[in-house]
Amino acid sequence: MTETSTVRSVTYDLLRLLGLTTVFGNPGSTEQPFLQEFPDDFSYVLALQEASVIAMADTFAQVTRRPALVNLHSSAGLGNALGNLVASYHANTPLIITSGQQHRELVIGEPYLGNREATEFPKPWVKWSYEPARALDVPEAFMRAYAMALQPPAGPVYLSVPMDDWKQPLAGFGRARTVSDRVAPDAERLRLFVGRISASGRPALVFGPEVDRAGGWDSAVALAEKLHASVYGSPLLDRASFPEDHPLFRGPLGMSVKTISDRLAGHDLVVVIGAEVFRYYPYVPGDYLPAGTELLQITANPEVAAAARVGDSLLGDPKIAIDLLLDLVAEGSAQSAPQPMARPRVLPQTPGSPLTLPEVYAVLSRVRPPDSVIVNESTSTMAQQIEWLPTVRTGSFFATASGGIGWGVPAAVGVALGDRDRGVTRPVVGLIGDGSSQYSVQALWTAAQHKLPIVYVVMRNDEYSILKSFAVLEETPGVPGLDLPGLDIAAVASGFGCRGVDVQTTAELEREFKGALGADTTTVIVVRTQPQKAML
Ligand SMILES: Cc1ncc(C[n+]2csc(CCOP(=O)(O)OP(=O)(O)O)c2C)c(N)n1
Numbered sequence: 094m095t096e097t098s099t100v101r102s103v104t105y106d107l108l109r110l111l112g113l114t115t116v117f118g119n120p121g122s123t124e125q126p127f128l129q130e131f132p133d134d135f136s137y138v139l140a141l142q143e144a145s146v147i148a149m150a151d152t153f154a155q156v157t158r159r160p161a162l163v164n165l166h167s168s169a170g171l172g173n174a175l176g177n178l179v180a181s182y183h184a185n186t187p188l189i190i191t192s193g194q195q196h197r198e199l200v201i202g203e204p205y206l207g208n209r210e211a212t213e214f215p216k217p218w219v220k221w222s223y224e225p226a227r228a229l230d231v232p233e234a235f236m237r238a239y240a241m242a243l244q245p246p247a248g249p250v251y252l253s254v255p256m257d258d259w260k261q262p263l264a265g266f267g268r269a270r271t272v273s274d275r276v277a278p279d280a281e282r283l284r285l286f287v288g289r290i291s292a293s294g295r296p297a298l299v300f301g302p303e304v305d306r307a308g309g310w311d312s313a314v315a316l317a318e319k320l321h322a323s324v325y326g327s328p329l330l331d332r333a334s335f336p337e338d339h340p341l342f343r344g345p346l347g348m349s350v351k352t353i354s355d356r357l358a359g360h361d362l363v364v365v366i367g368a369e370v371f372r373y374y375p376y377v378p379g380d381y382l383p384a385g386t387e388l389l390q391i392t393a394n395p396e397v398a399a400a401a402r403v404g405d406s407l408l409g410d411p412k413i414a415i416d417l418l419l420d421l422v423a424e425g426s427a428q429s430a431p432q433p434m435a436r437p438r439v440l441p442q443t444p445g446s447p448l449t450l451p452e453v454y455a456v457l458s459r460v461r462p463p464d465s466v467i468v469n470e471s472t473s474t475m476a477q478q479i480e481w482l483p484t485v486r487t488g489s490f491f492a493t494a495s496g497g498i499g500w501g502v503p504a505a506v507g508v509a510l511g512d513r514d515r516g517v518t519r520p521v522v523g524l525i526g527d528g529s530s531q532y533s534v535q536a537l538w539t540a541a542q543h544k545l546p547i548v549y550v551v552m553r554n555d556e557y558s559i560l561k562s563f564a565v566l567e568e569t570p571g572v573p574g575l576d577l578p579g580l581d582i583a584a585v586a587s588g589f590g591c592r593g594v595d596v597q598t599t600a601e602l603e604r605e606f607k608g609a610l611g612a613d614t615t616t617v618i619v620v621r622t623q624p625q626k627a628m629l
């Protein structure tokens with residue numbers, strides 16, 4: 094007996110065609126008509142809260158380099174997801190987020206679990222938001238959502254689907270389409286950029302997250318080497334796009350108007366590729382650029398180009414642009430070759446108790462497998478991470494693109510699931526602050542259920558350390574709510590089915606980390622650490 098063709102069966106056929114066969118979700122009654130008789134060739138990744146759902150789907154999409162499908166529960170589930178949706182928006186992650194709407198007949202009367210003004214709710218953190226005018230339009234809405242999510246700048250889109258739509262009869266949808274996911278830069282303007290770059294005596298290259306996302310890692314290295322340019326990491330990057338142990342790499346640029354401007358002094362030209370100009374964070378006033386320095390920006394994102402505070406922009410895919418520049422720019426002179434980044438790697442004379450951050454990172458730098466991937470949400474230890482654990486391969490560093498914490502723990506799950514999906518085996522190391530570990534902590538359950546090869550190293554300093562550093566910078570003493578006593582994170586991790594252990598010494602950390610690499614489960618190693626003043 095053949096199944097009657099419905100909106101539901103036709104939509105599943107389309108999802109198959111589009112490769113959207115993994116659904117990240119947390120279900121409710123308004124989603125069950127979509128999820129019923131879930132086909133065997135689809136998989137459902139259950140996360141126990143929606144902030145986790147979104148961050149898992151986000152890195153899954155980034156790692157597999159395909160859009161990912163999300164299904165949330167009406168307004169309540171979407172609401173829980175919004176914080177991490179901001180990160181997906183800034184990371185240009187193509188997500189198709191769906192949620193169930195109440196029955197069409199009931200909506201006018203404000204029913205229980207209705208999604209009032211459903212399409213407004215996720216704005217402005219989606220590129221497109223839609224509720225089909227007719228049940229019959231559901232498959233086409235998915236088609237358009239896919240196209241919107243994928244086309245540059247890629248990003249999340251939202252579909253609200255009334256629960257009674259799925260069972261409506263529909264013969265089929267024969268209009269599946271393809272769209273492009275990259276756009277080449279304007280050739281004439283590119284030539285102007287080539288002229289300015291070739292004329293520069295002391296150029297700096299600033300590579301941002303868009304480069305690695307576009308598959309431009311090797312091209313970035315080749316361009317830097319041809320120009321003999323200093324390379325900096327763009328501020329607060331969510332993907333690394335250049336080997337951080339390369340002799341031309343001079344470190345991260347900084348985060349404030351003043352620190353960035355000071356850092357760029359002496360360069361006559363700064364070429365920012367695949368990043369905002371700039372992703373500023375603390376307000377420390379200064380000049381947007383040092384005197385005598387000009388700036389060029391290349392980005393695939395018109396919003397990012399328009400929001401730049403200084404410089405001239407060129408729109409276009411960063412990898413295509415870098416490859417074109419590589420052919421056309423004049424080779425740089427060897428005299429302009431910079432000093433590589435300093436890595437003092439200073440350890441205390443006597444072992445710290447609790448451990449100092451350099452001691453923790455020194456161990457990690459010894460035991461971390463070279464092919465491992467890092468997800469970082471240890472807010473006060475970013476500088477130590479670059480010093481001790483430089484990212485040296487494409488697709489092997491991830492952090493939140495928005496600054497919202499509660500992204501990292503589920504993001505590590507998404508990376509591991511994405512690796513499994515594409516047939517890659519590598520350990521995922523989650524470097525997480527104790528405070529950050531708690532926002533989407535239930536992601537640990539999904540990790541344990543899927544037996545994912547993740548080692549979380551949670552820095553337990555019993556406080557929101559970075560906020561204490563900010564309080565000093567901003568001169569705001571006496572802020573309450575910055576201490577976190579009595580948080581037994583190892584016990585919480587065990588409760589979700591992971592191996593959870595507390596460690597106090599470098600020897601214990603080394604032993605547990607090595608053991609975790611061979612284990613058939615996700616491990617959460619909680620390291621007692623001394624708070625430290627972060628560089629802001
Ligand atoms: C969703 C969200 N809530 C609050 C904040 C503000 N915030 C930024 S860093 C931070 C503390 C992080 O503490 P922890 O993870 O322990 O790292 P540490 O600074 O101690 O290294 C907080 C609360 C945020 N960025 N995002």
Ligand SMILES: [Mg+2]
Nearest residue numbers: 527528556558
């Ligand atoms: Mg902390």
